[in-house]
């Protein structure tokens with residue numbers, strides 16, 4: 063709450079007076095810190111202070127603060143506290159506050175309570191280093207506990223938590239710096255501007271971010287569970303898989319020492335999730351690396367002095383050249399070069415096959431076109447020519463990078479292993495990528511967590527976890543409540559999904575989007591269909607009438623060439639866009655734009671999907687496979703929207 067200067071002064075005086083009467087012998091540092099916190103309690107902030115604060119050091123936190131930014135346990139320390147003692151003190155607050163529920167039955171997990179050690183400010187001539195499993199915050203930076211952009215609870219939720227905390231925090235007093243005048247008049251002491259600002263903020267507040275503090279009991283159980291080996295979380299779109307992973311990483315980081323890794327095949331996700339994780343767990347944010355798989359592999363190979371040259375255009379040219387040599391043999395079967403490129407990328411190289419005999423025996427999961435031995439030999443020849451063309455150009459493709467890194471890891475494992483690795487959107491990682499991650503994680507409890515949804519696979523092909531030698535029996539979890547999409551959006555997405563064949567990653571029975579429980583009513587989906595010449599008018603008309611700010615909207619297409627068309631159209635209309643490649647989740651007014659491959663895993667308030675009729679494979683099995691893939695891609699596109707979807711089908 064923003065107060066006028068006059069009101070601020072009076073609140074400050076009142077805080078000083080209250081502290082002096084409740085805690086007359088308080089040392090200067092806690093006096094300053096609590097005074098500053100107390101002054102915030104005229105807003106939606108609740109402060110509980112340990113009653114014996116003047117007498118003894120802490121086997122409990124000195125204060126517990128509850129606000130729209132979550133629940134904080136605070137130790138106010140002149141000296142850096144002993145790590146074990148600090149852990150024990152924080153555990154006290156965690157045990158008291160964990161399990162608090164909201165009106166929807168969601169719970170506050172242990173890991174949602176922020177452990178903070180407030181240390182003297184830089185003005186006192188000290189530097190602050192992260193010293194343990196807590197956030198070391200100089201007293202001069204207390205405002206960081208109240209940053210608006212980190213707020214994720216509404217007034218009602220704060221009240222619910224504070225009411226329950228009050229009965230649980232024995233030995234703590236609730237302090238509140240009321241203004242001497244009657245409280246209803248408080249509004250008169252606010253800046254008019256700040257009142258309006260607060261209302262706008264409340265209206266725009268991210269309604270879904272409460273997961274930073276509250277989890278569904280099932281999500282909570284997965285966060286708290288220990289797994290003796292690799293584990294898997296699956297569940298349809300929007301069921302909170304990533305949310306669970308982030309909370310788990312936080313818990314594991316707090317209880318371990320080494321680095322942790324969050325990785326995925328999707329280039330756009332790590333930056334976005336890293337920023338979210340920093341909000342969720344500032345105390346351990348530096349311990350968890352967020353990097354997409356190929357960036358990690360290239361950095362690793364570089365650290366070992368092994369140079370790789372990956373150039374997307376060069377790779378495509380190499381394949382196109384190889385195709386001209388072999389097309390005569392294969393085009394009768396299927397004329398689309400993309401089909402055969404996927405065969406080489408996702409089956410031959412993606413499974414790490416090294417001889418034609420291995421290829422003859424290997425399963426081709428997800429590939430509908432049946433190939434006999436002679437045809438497979440022809441594919442193998444195509445693969446060999448492609449390899450030769452890459453070598454001529456001194457290039458490596460993405461699969462080569464994976465196998466080079468695997469070789470290097472076998473030769474010499476990492477010097478410092480990861481305490482835990484979480485792999486998101488696992489359904490699109492190749493089998494060789496999975497094997498490598500398994501090797502990287504090593505054996506041991508909680509080391510490897512695979513998260514995905516077969517229904518959202520946006521690349522061709524497939525595998526089962528057992529193909530990668532990753533046993534997850536008894537360590538598989540399925541989430542079933544969709545928190546992201548409002549019913550109007552969800553119903554539309556469920557319709558798209560009707561003909562999908564779901565591969566639940568390891569062959570077990572899965573849950574599809576049609577079966578999830580919805581918790582957010584409302585939402586809308588509108589469709590448009592027409593010739594390409596009418597698209598500009600329809601799209602720009604829709605953009606002018608969006609029910610959500612453009613900065614919280616994404617335009618999603620299915621092919622790169624469609625992206626080029628849409629970008630040109632928007633540029634000519636003077637609409638500012640931000641490519642999803644450059645998106646980090648930071649607030650921004652530009653319309654986000656990208657292919658479904660870059661959009662997966664992300665979410666926006668509104669989504670504009672522009673789908674152009676495109677050359678599908680000619681017929682039969684390849685066409686069936688392509689239709690299924692397209693349906694999964696459509697499902698991914700639609701489920702990125704929380705509130706609103708506009709779906710354009712362009713002829």
Ligand SMILES: Nc1ncnc2c1ncn2[C@@H]1O[C@H](COP(=O)(O)OP(=O)(O)OP(=O)(O)O)[C@@H](O)[C@H]1O
Pocket residue numbers: 168270271272273276277278281297298299300301302303304305306515518544545546662663664665701
């Ligand atoms: N416990 C919760 N309370 C409130 N909202 C939640 C909760 N869990 C998840 N959400 C909301 O649902 C959204 C979807 O969560 P998340 O991105 O983790 O789902 P997902 O299963 O990984 O989705 P997808 O597979 O579609 O990428 C989150 O951004 C969050 O807004």
